[in-house]
Amino acid sequence: MEGFISTPPHSPQIEALETRILLVDDHPPNLLALEAILEPLGQRLVKATSGREALRYLLTEDFAVILLDVQMPDLDGFETAHLIRQRKRTRYTPIIFLTAHSREETDQVHGYEHGAADYVVKPFNPDVLRWKVEVFVMLNLQQQQLQRQEAALWMLEREVLARRSEHRFRTLVDALPLFVWAMLPDGAITYTNRCWLDYAGLEPAQGRDWEAIESVFHPEDLSRARAAWAEAHRTERGTEVEYRLRRSHDGAYRWFQGRMLPERDERSALTGWVITATDIDDSQRAIESLRATSEAKDVFLTMAAHELRTPLQAARGFVHLARLKSGTGMSPGVDRALQGLARSVDRMAKLVENLLDVGRLQRGDMELQTRLVDLHALLLEVAEHIQPLAEHSRRIEILAPEGLVLAGDPERLDQVFTNLLSNALRYSPEGGTIVVNAREEAGQIHITVKDHGLGIPPDKLRHIFECFGRAHGTAYGGLGLGLTIVRGIVERHGGRIWAESNGRSGEGSIFHVVLPREPRLPA
Numbered sequence: 001m002e003g004f005i006s007t008p009p010h011s012p013q014i015e016a017l018e019t020r021i022l023l024v025d026d027h028p029p030n031l032l033a034l035e036a037i038l039e040p041l042g043q044r045l046v047k048a049t050s051g052r053e054a055l056r057y058l059l060t061e062d063f064a065v066i067l068l069d070v071q072m073p074d075l076d077g078f079e080t081a082h083l084i085r086q087r088k089r090t091r092y093t094p095i096i097f098l099t100a101h102s103r104e105e106t107d108q109v110h111g112y113e114h115g116a117a118d119y120v121v122k123p124f125n126p127d128v129l130r131w132k133v134e135v136f137v138m139l140n141l142q143q144q145q146l147q148r149q150e151a152a153l154w155m156l157e158r159e160v161l162a163r164r165s166e167h168r169f170r171t172l173v174d175a176l177p178l179f180v181w182a183m184l185p186d187g188a189i190t191y192t193n194r195c196w197l198d199y200a201g202l203e204p205a206q207g208r209d210w211e212a213i214e215s216v217f218h219p220e221d222l223s224r225a226r227a228a229w230a231e232a233h234r235t236e237r238g239t240e241v242e243y244r245l246r247r248s249h250d251g252a253y254r255w256f257q258g259r260m261l262p263e264r265d266e267r268s269a270l271t272g273w274v275i276t277a278t279d280i281d282d283s284q285r286a287i288e289s290l291r292a293t294s295e296a297k298d299v300f301l302t303m304a305a306h307e308l309r310t311p312l313q314a315a316r317g318f319v320h321l322a323r324l325k326s327g328t329g330m331s332p333g334v335d336r337a338l339q340g341l342a343r344s345v346d347r348m349a350k351l352v353e354n355l356l357d358v359g360r361l362q363r364g365d366m367e368l369q370t371r372l373v374d375l376h377a378l379l380l381e382v383a384e385h386i387q388p389l390a391e392h393s394r395r396i397e398i399l400a401p402e403g404l405v406l407a408g409d410p411e412r413l414d415q416v417f418t419n420l421l422s423n424a425l426r427y428s429p430e431g432g433t434i435v436v437n438a439r440e441e442a443g444q445i446h447i448t449v450k451d452h453g454l455g456i457p458p459d460k461l462r463h464i465f466e467c468f469g470r471a472h473g474t475a476y477g478g479l480g481l482g483l484t485i486v487r488g489i490v491e492r493h494g495g496r497i498w499a500e501s502n503g504r505s506g507e508g509s510i511f512h513v514v515l516p517r518e519p520r521l522p523a
Contacts, residue, residue, distance in 0.1 A: 017141050017144050017145060017148075018043060018044060019043050019044070019063070019064040019137055019140045019141055019144070020043065020044045020045075020046055020061060020062070020063045020064065021038060021041075021043055021044070021045050021046070021063060021064060021065055021066075021067070021133065021137070022046050022048065022054060022057060022058070022063045022065075022066045022067070023035065023038075023045060023046065023047045023048070023067050024047075024048045024049075024050075024051065024053075024054040024066065024067065024068045024069055024072075024077075024080070025049070025067075025069040025072070025098070026049055026050060026069065026072045026073060027069075028049065030069065030098075031047045031049070034067060035047070037126040037129055037130055038129075038130060038133055040130065041130065041133065041134055041137055043064070043137055046061070046063070050072060050073075050074060050075065051072055051074070051075030051076070051077070051079065051080030051083075052074070052075055054066070054068070054080060055080065055083060055084070058084060058087070058089075058090050058093075062089070062093075063093055064094070064136050064137045064139070064140035064141075065093070065094045065095075065096060065117070065133055065136035065137065065140075066084070066093060066094070066095045066096070067096050067098055067133070068080060068081060068095055068096065068097055068098065069097075069098050069099070070097050070098065070099035070111070071099060071100070077097055077099075077111075078110065078111065078114045081095050081097075081111075081114040081115050081116065082114055082115075084115070085114070085115045094117035094118075094136045095115055095116050095117055096116070096117060096118045096119075096120060096129075096132065096133070097111045097116045097118070097119045097120065098120050098122060098124075099119075099120075099121055099122065100121070100122035100123075117136070118132055120132070178195065178276055178277060178278045178279070179192070179193065179195055179196035179199065179256070179275075179276065179277040180192065180193040180195075180196070180274070180275070180276050181196070181273075181274070181275040181276075182272060182273070182274055182275075183272055183273040183274075183275065184272050184273075185270050185271065185272055185273070187210075187229075187233065187273075189207075189208040189209075189210070189213075190208070190272075191208075192204075192207040192208055196277070198248075199245070199247060199248065200212075200213075200216045200245070200246075200248055201248025201249070202216075202248075216245050216246050217243060217244070217245060217246075218243065218244035218245070218246070218253050220244075221242075221243035221244050222243075224241060224243065225241050225243045225258065228240075228241035228258075228260070229241075229260060232260045232262075232273075236262055236270050237262065238259065238260055238261045238262060239259075239260050240257065240258065240259050240260075241258050242255060242256070242257055242258070242280070242284075243255075243256060243258060244256070245277070254279060254281035255279075255280050255281040255284040255285075256277040256278060256279055256280060256281075257277070257278045257280045258275065258276070258277045259275065259276050259277075259278075260273055260274075260275050261273065261274050261275075261276075322338055358467060358481050358484060358485060358488075361484075361485065361488035361492075366488065366489070366492060368408070368409040368412060368492055368493070369409050369411070370407055370408060370409055371407070371408075371409075371410070372405050372406075372407060373405065373406055373407070373408050373409075373410045373413060374403075374404070374405055375400060375404045375405065375406060375413075375438055375445060375447075376398075376400045376401065376402050376403070376404050376438070378410060378413060378414060378417070379398050379400050379417060379436055379438065379447075380398055381414070382414060382417045382418050382421060383396040383398055383421065383436070385418070386418065386421050386422060386425065395433055395434070396421060396433075396434045396436065397433055397434065397435045397436065398436050399435060399436065399437045399438070400436065400437070400438035400439075400447075401438070401439070404438055404440065404445065405517070406445050406515055406516070406517045406518075407516075407517065407518055408493050408515065409489075409493070412489045412492075412493075413489070413493075415485070415486075415489060416486050416489050416490060416513065417436075417447075417449075419482045419483070419485070419486050420449045420486065420511050420513075421434065421436070421449065422482075423482065423483075424449055424451035424453065424508075424509075425451075427451065427453040427454045427508075427509075428451045428452060428453030428454070428508065429453070429454070430452075430453070430506070432451065432452035432453065432508070433452070434449065434450070434451045435448075435449075435450045436448070436449050436450075437450070440517070441514075443516065443517055443518075444495075444514050444515065444516050444517065445514070445515050445516075445517060446512065446513075446514050447512075447513045447514075447515070448510055448511065448512055448513075449510070449511045449513075450508065450509070450510045450511075451508040451509060452506060452507065452508040453505075453506075453508045453509070454505050454508070455501045455502060455503045455504055455505060455506075455507055455508055455509055456499060456501040456503060456509050457501075457503040458501070458502070458503050461499055461500075461501065464483050464499060465483050465484060465486075465487045465497070466484060467481060467484050490513055490515065493515055493516070494515070494516050495513060495514050495515040495516060496513075496514050497511065497512065497513050497514075498511075498512050499511050499512070500512070
């Protein structure tokens with residue numbers, strides 16, 4: 001304490017600092033006397049004539065010390081001090097009680113119990129009171145000075161850390177296998193990494209010059225890149241664009257994925273841009289090769305399917321003609337052979353049609369002949385057509401209300417449910433009932449096909465609708481195109497299809513088909 005008292009109240013170190021002293025007394029003459037005593041301290045004096053007024057000041061301001069009269073009407077000094085100590089912000093603000101009546105030791109103890117830093121009885125020595133107040137003023141000023149120094153040290157530390165972080169960041173960015181530019185909001189380039197300079201064969205100054213940068217772009221890609229960057233500047237949003245850049249040592253152009261991302265401050269105001277370019281040339285060429293291979297495969301399959309149609313139709317005609325010419329005189333062995341031949345031709349014809357349908361779906365030219373379809377009648381017809389193929393231990397149960405009508409292509413919808421029911425029979429080797437349930441739900445029709453067969457392994461569920469995707473390999477035949485075609489037809493009708501199964505044999509699968517009642521064809 002002696003050290004603080006001896007410190008000059010207006011030392012150069014804290015000359016710019018100021019604190020406040022709160023004077024609380026219900027008698028204005030007493031406030032004037034206190035003001036005269038404390039004015040030499042050079043601090044702002046705030047006067048309050050009641051405890052409630054003092055509490056209002058404490059809501060908005062901080063004080064080095066409070067001089068509080070004990071005897072006041074309405075809210076006395078002890079009650080006011082109790083309320084001051086209840087608030088976190090003023091819990092430790094020093095309070096000096098002033099009184100002309102309470103001289104007993106018990107009263108002083110009562111004051112200290114209410115948080116008093118000191119208890120002064122009137123009349124008092126003005127110099128002694130000023131010295132006591134000065135101690136708390138100096139403590140407050142020293143605390144402010146320490147806070148300032150702490151803030152300054154923190155800012156200095158942050159600046160040092162920021163410089164170190166920037167150096168570390170630039171070292172890291174220079175080592176990255178991608179190109180990086182930093183720009184101001186107006187597009188002026190402030191930084192570019194070494195990887196870009198080495199690739200483009202540019203000096204550091206050239207690496208920040210837009211004319212030099214654009215000279216590295218492929219002429220066919222430059223306008224597209226400019227348009228993307230202009231749009232990003234206009235909207236202040238990130239963008240991506242692919243372009244080719246010339247490599248300096250051999251003049252070869254390679255594909256890059258360019259990204260432009262905005263930088264913002266804590267108020268979300270734009271402060272700059274970061275542009276990166278990632279080499280995607282190898283993956284781009286691989287994708288182009290795969291695309292070309294896929295297109296060649298699709299063309300081959302389509303051409304092969306078309307070429308197979310004619311001989312298959314001729315074979316079907318010859319089989320029919322042979323059975324017709326032979327009449328009732330055909331031997332049982334020949335009849336069975338012709339029936340087997342007919343089934344093989346029909347199976348081959350179906351495979352050919354599947355290939356053609358897949359080609360139509362991939363090209364997007366599968367046309368639908370839409371009209372009103374009685375779903376109840378359609379499902380019964382499909383079940384009657386397939387039922388003879390099933391063994392007596394299996395049967396198909398249709399649960400669909402009569403008069404359930406939707407708009408769609410009846411032939412294509414027949415193809416959907418024929419495929420689903422055929423699969424249900426094929427993958428139910430142990431028999432069991434196959435239940436087809438159809439119901440209306442909020443303007444849509446929800447059809448489920450449930451069997452009790454092998455089920456679908458959970459890891460295969462998301463692949464069964466892909467081309468050549470089969471849940472159980474080649475053991476059950478087929479090319480794996482049926483569900484691909486089913487999904488394409490359903491989606492062409494504006495619907496969706498999915499499957500559920502736990503993969504346990506005997507618990508089977510459930511296929512869900514949801515179709516709109518009104519036509520809602522995709523664009």
